[in-house]
Amino acid sequence: MAIKEAVRPGGRSARVQEAVHQAVRELQTAKSREELSVPQIAHKAGVTPSTIYRRWGNLAELLADVSLERLHPDEEPPHTGSLASDLQAWGEHYLDEMTSPTGQCMLSDIMASAERERRQRCYRYNETIMACLRERAVMRGEATPSVEDLMDGVIAPMTYRLLYDLDTATSARLSRWIAQTLSSTDTPG
């Protein structure tokens, strides 16, 4: 099953998709992950289970789809004056979200997806944010590392710890990652 990006918009498909997503989001607030089932979601969404199976394949992919949508940037990260502080501010907000039970579920739902594309989209999402913050810094004339270096130096350790060792995903460490990553360009040569 391929990831469907654009179902015919505005039509019945779109309504069904929205109803199902909505049903998942509502049920998630009331029930634990293990209590969720496709028939249950289908019933709440006013849809037959086979519709869900045909569209998403299985529960895991559906949950991953919903989580990925939730991840999307509501708005641009706040401006704080420097790349270091932009990274710190955005990162602390992100850590807050992702260390919460809801955030942890989102992360593991996405990781549990068999679709490589889906996981990659998660990567691209963070990449877009890094590119945005970096662009601001460039405009201000700051020396900046490449987007790739930001991904490796800041996003990677943060995500790694969010996934594997939650207790060590802290804003104190975030500061270190940022400092370390920026230091390689601040004093070039």
Added chain:
Amino acid sequence: MAIKEAVRPGGRSARVQEAVHQAVRELQTAKSREELSVPQIAHKAGVTPSTIYRRWGNLAELLADVSLERLHPDEEPPHTGSLASDLQAWGEHYLDEMTSPTGQCMLSDIMASAERERRQRCYRYNETIMACLRERAVMRGEATPSVEDLMDGVIAPMTYRLLYDLDTATSARLSRWIAQTLSSTDTPG
């Protein structure tokens, strides 16, 4: 369901566990992930499905259990003379394993596990290896970063890309991560 580490060893439990693990490993070579099922594994292992459900809870946890066992260090990483080259050698081998279809399955099976403990064990496993390589370097009198810095600087970006953006998990990048990580201690202050 908690992770069971030590079932009564040598007894029937151990035999069942081994038979089931074995059955999974054999079936994995012949079938794709989506074709695997608990009843099928149970049959191959000469066991009833309910035994598997009671011991592991579901297919995902069983697969995660098997994958985690496979991850365990067969032997100590080879000595190559310096921390940088030890890291490079071990890392290339690890990348090789984990970029293969089998390795990718292992990773996602482990990530799909709902058990935080299980994922954390994966972290500890890498930490042990980093500690081992670092210890060698210390014995040789090399300046070395902390284990935590090795995790953040080398393991994190490598794992992050293995999970989210496979094509960019390359040994060329590995060299960069190693160089970058070691440079912060090579020329201290």
Added chain:
DNA sequence: TACCTAACGCAAAATATTTGCTTTATGAGC
């Protein structure tokens, strides 16, 4: 307006999962 077709509903069939109860095998105490 009249197709064409993707997506949905429905319901039966196939699978998978859970559960209550029975049986077996192991380890502990004698």
Added chain:
DNA sequence: GCTCATAAAGCAAATATTTTGCGTTAGGTA
């Protein structure tokens, strides 16, 4: 060694989920 207590396995019935074939509906297009 023998007996007992118990954890884990087997079995089978009851549930629940997932798949599938086929008829229906609603958007899109000519």
